[in-house]
Amino acid sequence: MAVAECMRQFGWSSRTTPKNDFGADVVCRSGRDVMVIQCKCYAPNNSVGIEAVQEAYTAMPHYGANIGLVVFRGKPTRQARKLAESSGVELFHTSQLVHGWKHDRSVEWQRQREEAERARVAAAENARRAKAHAEEQRRAVIVAERRALVARRWALERARHAHALVAWQAHTKHRPRLLAAGGMLVLGALLSAAYFLVTQGRVPHEFTLGTTVAVGGGLLLVARKRAAPEEPTPPPELDVNETTIILCKECGQKLRVPMHRDLKVRCPSCKASWPVQT
Numbered sequence: 267m268a269v270a271e272c273m274r275q276f277g278w279s280s281r282t283t284p285k286n287d288f289g290a291d292v293v294c295r296s297g298r299d300v301m302v303i304q305c306k307c308y309a310p311n312n313s314v315g316i317e318a319v320q321e322a323y324t325a326m327p328h329y330g331a332n333i334g335l336v337v338f339r340g341k342p343t344r345q346a347r348k349l350a351e352s353s354g355v356e357l358f359h360t361s362q363l364v365h366g367w368k369h370d371r372s373v374e375w376q377r378q379r380e381e382a383e384r385a386r387v388a389a390a391e392n393a394r395r396a397k398a399h400a401e402e403q404r405r406a407v408i409v410a411e412r413r414a415l416v417a418r419r420w421a422l423e424r425a426r427h428a429h430a431l432v433a434w435q436a437h438t439k440h441r442p443r444l445l446a447a448g449g450m451l452v453l454g455a456l457l458s459a460a461y462f463l464v465t466q467g468r469v470p471h472e473f474t475l476g477t478t479v480a481v482g483g484g485l486l487l488v489a490r491k492r493a494a495p496e497e498p499t500p501p502p503e504l505d506v507n508e509t510t511i512i513l514c515k516e517c518g519q520k521l522r523v524p525m526h527r528d529l530k531v532r533c534p535s536c537k538a539s540w541p542v543q544t
Contacts, residue, residue: 269305269337270294272363277371289325296371297378301333302326307360312340319349319357337363401528423498430495441491448484515540 270292273280278294278301290302304322306314314336322334334355336342342350342357350357358367365372508525516538523531523542532539 269303269307269360269363273301273303275372276363276365276367276369277374277376278369288328289321289323290329290331293329293331296374299333300329300331301335301369302329302331303335303337306336306338306340308338308340310339314338314340314342314346314357316343316345316349318342319346319353319355322355323349323353333369335369404528420498420500427495427498434494512542514538 270280270282273292273294278296280292280294282292283290289304291305292303294301294303302322302325304318304325306318308314318336318338322336325331326334334353336346336350336355336357337360338357339360347357349355356368509522510525511520511522512531513519514521514533514536517533517536519533519535521531521533523529528541528543530539531542
């Protein structure tokens, strides 16, 4: 029907009703509005009676409509105009169905489409920003954890160096005494052995003499000079833009990708792509 197509051009979704139309020839929808139209497109010289208004009025509750129209080509009678005015049914000549008429929703429909598109773009942009923000937070957490790990390792190295330095300082402090004690024990044992060997022709108490020499030698060995512990090298500054090497799952080519990110990798050789978390 021409009226149904005309209403589509005005931004309404419209459909024609079957033969038993309950008083409506066309049912249109736009947003929350529902419109029923009774078409009386007869010859221009034919009049439109009160029955057309009654049919449109009774069809409104049946289709849940809040707008009732009678579209005509002839001339409505005086009774039809009075009933339409009291019932709220609107009368429109077909010549009045032009752009800009009362129920033209084409501009509003276009505006709604533009608003919906802007809302969709804004939602996509917000989702992209939220994803980027979450990714930045994840990277920040990973970097903080790695820095904390490096700091713990550096503190452990410093503690080990401090312990080694204290031990070296104690050894350096007591080294002269150890050298003197060890030297005296070894020298006394050798002189005692020489004396007995010259005077009696033998070395008495071999076990005692050996023990004395062993103790003295041990003291001399302990008192040997030790090098001072080296100062530990501070760890390098953590590079948040560092990269790593991964292998393509298809062709095995080496690919360099950034660290601390969720990204989709595409191999330039075999064109394979897959998600990866570094």
